[in-house]
Amino acid sequence: MRRRHFLKVAATSATGAVLFAGCGRIGDGVPESEFKIAQPVFNTNDWVYGRDAWFATAAPPDQGGYGLIVRVFEGRAKKVDGNPDFPGIHGKSDARAQALVQELYHPDRLSGARRATSRGSGQFQTIPWDSALQEVAQILREVGGEHAVLITGRLNASQAAIVAAFRKATGIRHAVLEPDEFVVLRTAIRRLFGVSTLPIPDLANARFLLNFSADFLHGWIAPVALAHAYGEFRQGKPGQRGLYYHVGPRLSGTAANADRWFPIIPGSEGLVALAIAQVLSTEGKAPQDRLDPYLTALGLDVTRLASDYAPERVAPATGLSAEQIRELAHALVEHQPAVVIAGTSAAAATNGLFNLVATFGLNWILGSVNQPGGLLLNPEPPLPDLRVPDDAILSLRGWTELFEQIRSGTISTVLVYRANPVYALPSASGAREALQAAKHVVSFSPFLDETTTLADLVLPDQAWLEQWGLSVPDPGPGFAAVAIQQPVVAPFLDARAFGDVLLDLLRLLGQDQPWSTQEQATKALALQLRSLGRGSVTATNDKEFLVTLQARGGWWDEQSRATGSAPSTTAVQPREPAFAGEQNQFPYVLHPYPLPSLGYGELAHLPWLQGLPEPISTNVWQTWIEVSQATADELRLHTGDLVRVLTPQGVAELPVYVNPATQPGIIAIPFGQGHTAYTRYAEGRGVNPATLVAPETEPDTGTFAWAATRCRIEKTGRRARLARFEGMVPAFQLEEFPIVRVMAPKA
Amino acid sequence: MRYVRLILFVLIVLVVMAVPLALVLARSYFLAPTAQPVKAQPIQFPHSVHVQAVGLDCTYCHRNATTSAQATLPPLELCMQCHKIIPTQGRPELEKLVAAFQQGQPILWNKVHQLPDHSHFVHSVHLSFGFQCSTCHGDVGAMGKPGVKQVRDLRMGDCITCHQQNGARTDCSVCHY
Helix, strand or coil: CCHHHHHHHHHHHHHHHHHHHHCCCCCCCCCHHHHEEEECCCCCHHHHCCCCEEEEEECCHHHCCCEEEEEEECCEEEEEEECCCCCCCCCCCCHHHHCHHHHHCCCCCCCCCEEECCCCCCCEEECCHHHHHHHHHHHHHHHCHHHEEEEECCCCHHHHHHHHHHHHHHCCEEEECCCHHHHHHHHHHHHHHCCCCCCEECHHHCCEEEEECCCCCCCCCCHHHHHHHHHHHHHCECCECCEEEEEECCCCHHHHCCCEEEECCCCCHHHHHHHHHHHHHHCCCCCHHHHHHHHHHCCCCHHHHHHHCCHHHHHHHHCCCHHHHHHHHHHHHHCCCEEEEECHHHHHCCCHHHHHHHHHCHHHHHCCECCCCCEECCCCCCCHHHCCCHHHECCHHHHHHHHHHHHHCCCCEEEEECCCHHHHCCHHHCHHHHHHHCCEEEECCCCCCCCHHHCCEECCCCCHHHCCEEECCCCCCCCEEEEEECCCCCCCCCCCCHHHHHHHHHHHCCCCCCCCCHHHHHHHHHHHHHHCCCCCCCCCCHHHHHHHHHHHCEEEECCCCCCCCCCCCCCCCCCCCCCECCCCCCCEEEEEECECCCECCCCCCCHHHHCCCCCCCCECCCCCEEECHHHHHHHCCCCCEEEEEECCCCEEEEEEEECCCCCCCEEEEECCCCECCCCCCCECECCCHHHCCCCCECCCCCCECCCCEEEEEEEEEEECCCCECCCCCCCCCCCCCCCCCCCCCCC | CHHHHHHHHHHHHHHHHHHHHHHHHHHHHHCCHHHCCCCCCCCCCCHHHHHHHCCCCHHHHCCCCCCCCCCCCCCHHHHHHHHCCCCCCCCHHHHHHHHHHHHCCCEEEECCCCCCCCCCCCHHHHHHCCCCHHHHHCCHHHCCCCCCCCCCCCCHHHHHHHHHHCCCCCCHHHCCC
16 A cells, blocks of 8 residues: 555544544433423422432342332432342342333333334334224224234233233233243243242252352342342351352353352253262162152152163263262262252253253252252242233244244234344244234334334333332242332333233223223232231231332232142153254354343343443453363464354354353353344344254253254454453552551540 | 655654544534533523522522432422512513413423433532532522533543542542442
């Protein structure tokens, strides 16, 4: 390049970049209403003293539904925290709850009902709410409930009651989309312990935790309650530090907290558990009455357990040595009370159900079920109306069948509420094609996600902090608990609560409305709790009950506990994991994992969570692959190199993060990115691993086995910058100053 | 000649680099919070009449400034304690106030001073240390119309500089808690 050209290019690019960056103003995209301040007519409570007001409410059901409090001033929600009164969480919350204010004030939240200019174009025009409601009612009247399906994410209890009433009145089918690992977990717990609610380990009172792959500190089923209990487990009892062993294929943030990490071959958790049971049985450390439920659940007898699952026999398939397996078994009996949990990738293998039954079943052998320091089962919700029906929760197999019915025209109308099957399910499910083929698609999403983009009509839901509701935490704290959700700010966009819309539709269809609004449903159901005559809230009249309930943030009854029952039939047969792709073509196992911040991608629209570093790599805002040092040396890869990841299902180009703690033979990739819509913060960022993994299923449950695909990687010769904290700034010595000021007590 | 060309090249490079630098600085200057105009207010409220002519103290209306985190706007009922006996005829701005009170409608003002939600600013601490309202808000008492711009930057650098100059703590948890 000649000097003149260099100068031209430098000047043009630098000036262009600056001008481009200068196009825009501070606060662009922020709704104008956020810069308003209301001067009230009369003095409001929080203005009398000029102090912030704290309102109690509840976390969304897919975050656990536990109690929250929100700091509000001048009508603006400022900060979310855990409700200190609410059982199990001790006033704690997590980043996902903190980011609820970003959902509330998100610049891309939908306001006003709207109709698509043409299906799938992503272009909508605003229409009056009354017209939109009339149009949906007319659709339901024409096609009939039997030809329509309502797809939702996990609902809170009062929404579930409204949906149940809507379902009963219209005959519409209800399908719930939640991550398949929880479908496997619920199935395992139901077959193993006879309860439909999720259990919670009593970590605070345990002395030993054996965890098979569950990322319980940063995600999984109850990260807030379990992270607090983990603190008690480690440091809550003077002189007695709980011992934690982690068995799993990847060193997650949770695994990094363990005293010892036992790296295993993906999907071999169940085999390790069986070998542990074998050791306990042959060494006489498992009483027969405790061993029986375990053997029944797995369809085994003592002889077969002893012969087929001896550590020496199982070890090669697990990646551990026989001695390590014995060590695990001995630790379980030497440090009592002990508790065993399993989840995340253990549930996402082709033998996921077996993995969970074999691992959780160890609690029967240890006598840990419903014991202090063991696995606490949770009771059913205190009112039948508050229960989310299990039969509505579909696995990948169920979704594929449903979408086939939509494509064939058996079901012509799809209503979608806070669920994004087009993104969350693998393309083999046919979600996109089904929605494109459906006659009518109506979305109630507050954001324009991939599924909502395919809708004809959008009736946006309110933000979570603007709504009424009752929430039954799942898992609960070991006894019956209900959190009440109340609006902490006045709704400021033209959106309507999903429950209100369903009840309006019932009115327009000429059906009886059990309640007129979601608020009324919430209060009526809450008053049913009063009629039980027990629990933490006592009041002499209904008003006092509701006021106390709202002030405390919930109702709980420590006497109401689950008993559970031992399995009487076989829950699942032992099974080894299988992987899509030939080993000679695809030498590595692709190991996806949900991010602590973004989960499976449902929270990718919140920038605080996008910017929250992944605990091990500290990467943010993108997708990368974790490669072991040995693999990197073999392929001459460095952090930041762009590689092509090839699986039997697809190809993607991703930057490499070399992690010395990654097992050779495993390529780890986080879920969360790869959205083609879903607001400015998520769209066009990274890769969705669901497009790379083969649509393998767990045969017993039909769930998506996303940890069962092999891959290979090829160098591209190009590099990309990884946005991360680790190693980006050279370490430097701070000036000497007292970080913690030590104050001597006064004499 | 060779050196002349080299010097010329260096000069040209410097000029080329100066252009984007100047643009960056210009952007920072023109898009600073103090340069952002606020939208028109619903009532052309004259602080000067209340402060200079009538002699009210700031805290007569913003009652919590000396005792609490928030200074707070006065409710309309406080305004009406005086304005119920002050004729509104010929005073269109005053008519808006009375109409809002009679109709029970809050007045929606456009905020002039913006602080992000994740930072706590406690008015009472700053006033008890001896600062005047005008340190941050400017001479509001002399304004015949509502302010249209922030008078101070009020971004983190501004806060930290002031804390350092006055010997206040500057660790994160002072403001972010």
